[in-house]
Amino acid sequence: MSGTDGWNGPREVLRTLRGHRRGVSAAIGLTLLALVLALAQPLVVKDVIQAAGDGSPFGGAVLVLVALFLAQAAVQAAGRYVMVRTGESVVLGVRLALVDRLLRLPLRTLDRHRTGDLISRTGTDTTALRLLVAEGFTGAVTGSLGVLGVAALMLWLDWVLFLAVLVMVVLGGSLLATVLRRIEGASLRAQSATGAMTADLERALVALRTVRASRAEGRETARIGGQARAAYTSGVRVGKLDAVVAPAVELSVHGSFLAVLLIGGARAASGGSVADLAAFLLYMLYLVEPIGVVFQAFSSMQQGAGALRRIREVLDLPGEGEEKGKGDGAAPGASSRASVNGAAPLLEFRNVHFGYRADEPVLRGVSFAVPRRGQVALVGRSGAGKSTVFALAERFYDPDSGAVLFGGQDVRGLARDAHRARIGFVEQHSPVLHGTLRENLLYAAPEADERELRRAVELAQLGEVVSRLPRGLETHTGEQGAALSGGERQRVAIARALLARPELLLLDEPTAHLDAENEAALRAVIRETARRCALLVIAHRISTVREADLIVVLDAGRVTHAGSHDELLVTSASYRALAPG
Structure with missing residues (x-):
């Protein structure tokens, strides 16, 4: 959904309140009971005056x-x-869903x-829903019923005075209607600017760090x-429009009160019932709240509609x-291990075409292909497609054509999890996520015991x-692992992956942040891991590439050569140019 296409405000409000009908009904019921x-x-006051x-x-x-009076206060509270x-x-439910x-x-x-x-x-827009529910939808329902109830009693007491009140309310409502049509758009612009x-x-x-090193604080500010000024401008416009709501209420209520005093006072002076006039004036006082609630409710609903629209878009x-035509072939959570073809490579790309955009x-x-044991390395210039291969292997994306197979099965027929x-x-x-080192290591295998954790470490x-x-x-590792060095963060990520005992381990530049001593230690880890499972490694360092069982050379999204290190030094000029000396 985008813009206003397919947008139906009342329907979307009811859709949001689905699952909360009991609470909404209870709030409306209690409010109406307080109104009754x-x-x-006023009827009791009329009897007291007559008595x-x-x-x-x-x-x-x-x-x-x-x-x-006391019962009304308690029920209203x-x-x-x-x-x-x-x-x-409602806000909690929407936030969890988002x-x-x-x-x-x-x-x-x-x-x-x-x-x-x-x-x-998830934050600012969902907060705006509170107004839509508490002051908007609920207020519109209770306020409207309140106005109807008071109006019926006023009509029963004195239809002439009621017509005077009705004229003033219609005038105020007409003014409000012209404002409400513009509040939703201004509110949507304010929410978008805040986002x-x-x-x-x-x-x-x-x-x-890049901002400060580039001395760009002023430019970023x-x-x-x-954007903050754009949000301010839109917010002020919403406030300006919303400010008209109070005068519209005053026009309706105060104007009605003056009309009733003039007409009713003149009639009482000519011998009319003072008790009836007192009761009518009390109903006028009680009319103030439901009319104000109704006017403010429609204003709140228009303001909340912009936030609700942005939430619904997500x-x-x-x-x-x-996505259409891209569902899992297996049920969510279904196991895919039993159907693996033991003779097939663990991972295989077959004539795979893919682009993040259709025209690129x-x-x-x-x-x-990647066998069930051993190490396969991907090499190539930046932009050759190495990281994209990993993204397709993990099924973060699906190929546009061709197939990615795991254990002989097309991954599109396997449950993602x-x-x-x-x-x-x-x-x-x-x-590295914010939290303790233990929490980071156990992230992919939360059920692992202490022995397995120590082994991965x-x-x-x-x-x-x-x-x-x-x-x-x-x-605690700090925000984004700030308490650890780059090499330490990389080793944490490797331990986290090994702890889950994967059949295939994808390593993207595993030695990029390691010194010579730690790199040698990691190569020993890689050799040991390659005996236990399959490794697919993106690497540029000759020390990492040399030990791979198979090296696949990518250039401009195509496999140009494949073989061992020694073979490629002879057969591939592009590999010789890539291999660090």
Whole structure:
């Protein structure tokens, strides 16, 4: 969904409230009960005035009035609490749905959106829903019923005075209607500008070291400030339009009150019923709240509609496996191990074509195989397609044509979770999540025991690092692993992958951040791992490439040569140019 295509505000509000009907109904019911208790009070006041005029006792009526007043206050308080709790429950439900959806979106979809803007929709936009539920939908329902109830009683008491009130309410409502049509658009622009500001701030903070090294703080502040000013301008416009709501209410209510005083006072002076006029004026006072609630509710709903539209744009995006024609062939969570062809290579690319954009192919008919044991290395210039091969092997993307096979089966026929459970992936930048070192190591295998954890630490040559840290495995790694060096983060990523005991381990530049001593230790780990499972390695260093059982040379998205290190030095000029001396 984009823009206003297919947008139906009331329908989307009801869709959002699905699953919260009990809470919404309870809030509406309590509010209406409080309204009934309030509407009974002017009738009791009328009886008290008439009894006092006739000299009859009225103590009992006064007690009834006090009881009605206290009961109304209690019920009204309970209704507001239920309303707030329901609003928070709606916000929580939407946030949980957004988080789940964002974490399951296809990478192709995420590539088209800014991370900061998506985060803003989960935070700022969902907060705006609270207004839509508490002051918007619920207020519109209860306020409208309240207005109808008061209007019916006023009409029953005195239809002439009621017509005077109706004229003033229609005038105020007409003014409000012209404003509401413009509030939703202004609110949507304000939410979008806030999302853009969050995205720009996230962009700068992620690359803060580069920003400072480039002395670009002022430029980034100006960029983010521009989005902040756009949000300010849109927010002020919403406020300006919303400011008209209060005068519209005053025009309706105060104008009605003056009209009733003029007409009713003149009639009372000519011998009309003072008790009826007092009751009507009390109903006028009770009319103030529901009219204000209705007017403010429609304003809140228009403001919340912009946020709801942005949220729905994300929730309606298809998740992984939900795209048209790209669903999993197996049921989610189904095991794919039993059907593996033991004679087939563990991983095979067959004439694979792929591009992140339709007009920009990255892989052009790539074919190669990875056996069940041993090490295969991918080499090539930057942009040759090496990282894309890894992305297809992990099924972050599916090929445009050709096939990626795992154990002889097309990966598109395997459940994603079951497929990825058999693969370990060590990224070049080796991300470390905020948390303890233990939590990071157990991330891919949370059920692993202490013995398995210690073994992975030893295999990845992390023992010295763990002993040096102040709290060992319980040490917090800092934001993005700031407490660790680049080489240490890479070894953490390797240990994390090994702990899951994968059948295939994907290593993207595993020695890029290691010194000579640690590189030699890691090569020993790689040799040992290659005897236990298959390794597919992206590497540039000759020391890593030389030990591979098979080296595949990629150039401009094509496999140009394949063979051992010694063979390629003779047969491939491009390999000789790539191999570091």
